[in-house]
Amino acid sequence: MNLTDKLNNFRIQLPYLGKAFGLIWKTTPGWTSLWMLLLLVQGLLPVALVYLTKAIVDGLVDVVGSGGGWLSFKPLLVLVAFFVAIQVTIAVMKSVLGVLRTVQSQLVQDRISTIIQEKSVVLDLVFYESAEYFDKLHRARSDAAYRPIELVESLGTMVQNGITLAAMALVLVPYSVWAPVALVISTLPALFVVLDHRLRQYQWRIKNTENERRALYYDWLLTSRENAAEIRIFEIGNYFRSAFYHLREMLRNERVKLQKAQAAAELGSAFFALLVTGVVMGLMVWRAIAGAATMGDLALFYQAFNQGQRLMRSLLENVGQIYSNSLFLADFFEFLELEPLIRDPEEPEAPPPVLAKGISFHDVSFQYPSCAEFVLRNFHLDIEAGRVTAIVGANGAGKSTLVKLLCRLYDPQSGAVIFDDVNIRQYNVHDVRRMVTVLFQDSVRFNTTVAENIKLGDISRPEKEEDVVSAALASGADKLIAGLPEGYFTQLGRWFKASRDLSGGEWQRLALARAFFRQAPIIILDEPTSSMDSWSEMDWLKRFRQLAEGRTAVIIAHRFTTAMQADIIIVMDRGMIIESGAHDELIQLDGRYAASWREQMRENV
Numbered sequence: 001m002n003l004t005d006k007l008n009n010f011r012i013q014l015p016y017l018g019k020a021f022g023l024i025w026k027t028t029p030g031w032t033s034l035w036m037l038l039l040l041v042q043g044l045l046p047v048a049l050v051y052l053t054k055a056i057v058d059g060l061v062d063v064v065g066s067g068g069g070w071l072s073f074k075p076l077l078v079l080v081a082f083f084v085a086i087q088v089t090i091a092v093m094k095s096v097l098g099v100l101r102t103v104q105s106q107l108v109q110d111r112i113s114t115i116i117q118e119k120s121v122v123l124d125l126v127f128y129e130s131a132e133y134f135d136k137l138h139r140a141r142s143d144a145a146y147r148p149i150e151l152v153e154s155l156g157t158m159v160q161n162g163i164t165l166a167a168m169a170l171v172l173v174p175y176s177v178w179a180p181v182a183l184v185i186s187t188l189p190a191l192f193v194v195l196d197h198r199l200r201q202y203q204w205r206i207k208n209t210e211n212e213r214r215a216l217y218y219d220w221l222l223t224s225r226e227n228a229a230e231i232r233i234f235e236i237g238n239y240f241r242s243a244f245y246h247l248r249e250m251l252r253n254e255r256v257k258l259q260k261a262q263a264a265a266e267l268g269s270a271f272f273a274l275l276v277t278g279v280v281m282g283l284m285v286w287r288a289i290a291g292a293a294t295m296g297d298l299a300l301f302y303q304a305f306n307q308g309q310r311l312m313r314s315l316l317e318n319v320g321q322i323y324s325n326s327l328f329l330a331d332f333f334e335f336l337e338l339e340p341l342i343r344d345p346e347e348p349e350a351p352p353p354v355l356a357k358g359i360s361f362h363d364v365s366f367q368y369p370s371c372a373e374f375v376l377r378n379f380h381l382d383i384e385a386g387r388v389t390a391i392v393g394a395n396g397a398g399k400s401t402l403v404k405l406l407c408r409l410y411d412p413q414s415g416a417v418i419f420d421d422v423n424i425r426q427y428n429v430h431d432v433r434r435m436v437t438v439l440f441q442d443s444v445r446f447n448t449t450v451a452e453n454i455k456l457g458d459i460s461r462p463e464k465e466e467d468v469v470s471a472a473l474a475s476g477a478d479k480l481i482a483g484l485p486e487g488y489f490t491q492l493g494r495w496f497k498a499s500r501d502l503s504g505g506e507w508q509r510l511a512l513a514r515a516f517f518r519q520a521p522i523i524i525l526d527e528p529t530s531s532m533d534s535w536s537e538m539d540w541l542k543r544f545r546q547l548a549e550g551r552t553a554v555i556i557a558h559r560f561t562t563a564m565q566a567d568i569i570i571v572m573d574r575g576m577i578i579e580s581g582a583h584d585e586l587i588q589l590d591g592r593y594a595a596s597w598r599e600q601m602r603e604n605v
Contacts, residue, residue: 019329031100154322353521359406444511447496471514474544
């Protein structure tokens, strides 16, 4: 890619600069206004120093040449005092800008984290089936926290340096109109180096995003509590350490190679700049020898040209940083442009407070994006309102998929999920999910207090201690909670100090309490007793029938002791219903359910 292509690429990224600045302005308008004012002042102060330097050098030459006494130094001392005052002002402003940047940075980082979290929460589960989505999320999370503020800092430094550089160019013009031109020419190779390196860095990052995520995955395997037991039992720590090391070694070597190429190019551009500086300064010295310039002129020209080159290099570095940040911000803003596929209808219908007829899956066909085969094809199922329906079947039969479709976490490719003769797509997504309370098979273990764990089932519900206690009683978690050191205020989990961890069955009890705390007309339980022993299971099943009274309940179960409590049992296999009926009816039918029942009963003997 030649320089023209790189400049064109930079032009394409310009809209992202405006978006980034708009984001920062919206987040910190007051601080940003103050920041811009200080940059303007700080950009002009170095020019004042250059003129003071000329005046001090010329004044010193005059005083020494005249042989005057101490009084003749008085004007010179005033100039020196101004010089020192400006230096002190620059130092103070630098410190103030440092504090200001910290405030801006913290506010912007928090705002961006909030934006990413908001976008992640509203996106459909279908996005989590895509590796490309995780690459975008990884780049957005890892870069967006600091890139916008780094971009604005680069813009600010560029503006400040640009002001100073323009003033320095005006200082040089009286001595030679070619001096500013030579200043620009001396830094052109550095411009190419900066743009080339930044683009190479970005392309390398895009190519290796998955490798970086893979390295993070190996690190998580080796250091997380979830994997600790199997890592030790199967003695696979060294295997994953080796995989992590070789992957990091490859990434490290490629980065070092990029840095070496940049260092060689920078060295060449620095020699070119030094050559131009030597030629220009040689011409200026020749003029001084010829009497066409004073020593103060020579000092001013050298300082102005030298600072001009430094500023040009800094300016080019700012351009490179802006270019690099704009490339990465493209990923951030592309992530924000992702839109959920499951949307509210333009004219939504009001959902019923309680189901009168029931739930229907009508001619539903569904396949996951990452799967070549359909999980469900032309599927039909009617679930009667006010009854308990159990769905059983082998893994992969499509049971959990029904739950996700019912909660509208996915939409089917064809067909409809119906509540009381109305397609759930006619309701707002929020309203559909408010009608449902769910216990997922792998429920989240929130590292909060016991009470918070339960209340998270419905955070919009007014806080009443008796409601939390009732949910705990319904799930059978009341005895567990009574044995905890601080009861409902016990901090759970392992993330924070003074916490108490629970067993799998105890966590499941708490998740059940959370599901019951949500007063929804539809209850969906995915393997609700999978982590309970047989005694706890029977105790809970007695409670559940009372809890489900007047509501529509769907239980996904592998244990037939759980399924047999339902009013009707649906037996699924490979996305199809192969049997249905009450427990006794299915036993008499002597089909798949009966055979599985007898086998499970023998295992439990």
